[in-house]
Amino acid sequence: MKRIYLLLLVLAAATACSPKATPSDSQRNSDIVILYDNDVHCSVNGYPVMAALKAEMQALTPYVTLVSAGDYVQGGSMGAASKGGWIITIMNAVGYDYVTLGNHEFDYAIPRLKELADSLTATVLCCNLIDLNAGKRMFKAYEIVDYGGTKVAFIGAATPYSFNASTPSYFQDKNGVFVYSLCADTYFDMFQNYVNDARNQGADYVVAITHLGDDVEFDPINSQELARQTYGIDVILDGHSHNLVPERILTNKVGKPVKYSQTAAHFENLGAMTIHPDGSISLKLIPTKDYGKEDPRVRAVVDSLKAVYAALGTRKVGRNEVLLPAKNSYGDWLVRSHETSLGDFCADAFRMALCTDIAIVGGGSIRKDLPAGDICYDELFNVFPFDNKACIAELTGQDILDMLEFGVAAYPTDFGGFPHVSGLTFTFDPSIESPVVYDIHKVFVKFDGGPRRVSDVKVLNSQTGRFEPIDPAHTYSVGGTSYLLRDAGDGYEMLKGKGRDTGPSDLDMLEVYINKLHGVIPASRYGQSQNRITIK
Secondary structure, eight states, rough: OOHHHHHHHHHHHHHOOOOHHHHOOOSSSEEEEEEEEOOOTTTTGGGGHHHHHHHHHHTTTTTEEEEEEESSSSHHHHHHTTTTHHHHHHHHHHHHOOOOOGGGGTTTHHHHHHHHHHHHHEEEEEEEEEEETEEEHHHHSSEEEEETTTEEEEEOOOOOTTTHOOOOOGGOOOOOOOOEETTTTTTHHHHHHHHHHHHHHHHHHHEEEOOOOOOTTTTTSHHHHHHHHHOOEEEEEESSSOOEEEEEEOTTTSSSSSEEEOOOTTTTTEEEEOOOOTTTTTEEEEEEEHHHOOOOHHHHHHHHHHHHHHHTTTTTEEEEESOOSSOOOTTBBTTTTTTHHHHHHHHHHHHHTTSSEEEEEGGOOOOOOOOEEEEEEEHHHHTTTTTTTEEEEEHHHHHHHHHHHHTTTTTOOTTTTTTESSSSEEOTTTSSSSOOOOOSOOOEEEOSOOOOOOOEEEEEEETTTEEEOOOOOOEEEEEHHHHHHHTTTTGOOGTTEEEEEEEHHHHHHHHHHHHHHHTTHHHHHSSOOOOOOOEE
8 A cells, every 4th residue: 555655745846726716806805705515425305405505695696606515416316317417407596616425426436427528618626536546636635715905725535445335336446346445444644644734835724524424332433533633724514424513623633623524414404614814714504404595507407317317207006004224213223233124124125036045135225215195216226236246146145144243333323334134133242242244434354253243043944934044054045236236335355245236226225126016015024124133
């Protein structure tokens, strides 16, 4: 990794100042307003509101910039149906100035990311995505804007855990060798280099636009640690953890304050940062539903794209007798730490549609509740918006035991790889320290030899209808997604390359299974989870 570190030093020195807003007055006497969002996840109805707020601010000051801290092209059916293209069209209509990359910007693979970035009128800032074959960053690390004599540097950065939070194989060549780096091993030093360079270029303020999150328990490289291990950053506008943070004061490496904010997610709030003429900085979140204004031009763009999608999205595929939840009433994920009726349904869909012995679905692949009532195609799309392919893998009982052990290693922390199962039951004990050893990207490396959390694993015997103890030496057919069984998503390195695509998508599995249920998801079967996972 020494090569990457030296490369970053060269790249930092090559980043240029590029003024995007330089009104003629030599002495600024107006506010600088930086509007921001994070983790919009295709919630397109917020864009006309953000555009209206931008227009209102532009009527008050000539110094207005709009930025996004990532995760905009994925997470909803309009993003998935267009592989992000419609979202970029809307963002261009709003007039974003700078964006960074969230982990879900990688979900359509890097060639598509390049296409989307090329069509985006905003400048993509990402200091830590390195093309190792080309020996250079894929995007600009930072840019400096001159607001009437006050210079503000915007530095963008993605989470280095995008490797396993998206799909690891997207960052590798056909031989499984990583050909892209997200600089996990040099992250804070790298970021400091760009801060120093921006300051040397004359930046009066440094604003970090990051997709790191503030989860200090499970993500060692997080926004709070970024503040603690660097100096010279004034504000961190963050995303990834979906937290509502109007303003938090962090402390940097030399004891100085760093302001921090997140808007939650799904356009619940609009962020507004102001640098006042006296040099002070304020942060404010505006609830989107309370703002009460929309830009009619952007609304027209959103509605026209919705109309294009509607023909596909409104097709009825069945009826659901009971709500199948992905989150609880507070908006917290259920499917990332516990068995749920929705997880049971999704896993059953793979097992029944693919006719496998068992099926396993990671909770992070399940993105939304499946509501009660008539089900349209759009609602299935919202549950599985990633267009993963259905996969079958032939795994030994020992492979499955290892897979389950890794799947519960993070508990009670939310984990996108938490396993929902069909044709299988198991118990795990969270009081036992997990024996899983991770690499720097949170990818599985090995077990440390200590006691395991998982026990009492049983597999359904389709002939007798009874669950029998798993045989570590026996080979079982396992259904799931290409993300999990082929591409080692969420860090399941022990599964890499073991699955074979069957052709249909994960969403098709849901529709096939609903047809097998004669068009009705019964409350008698899915009114509650089926106790396939026992937590001691």
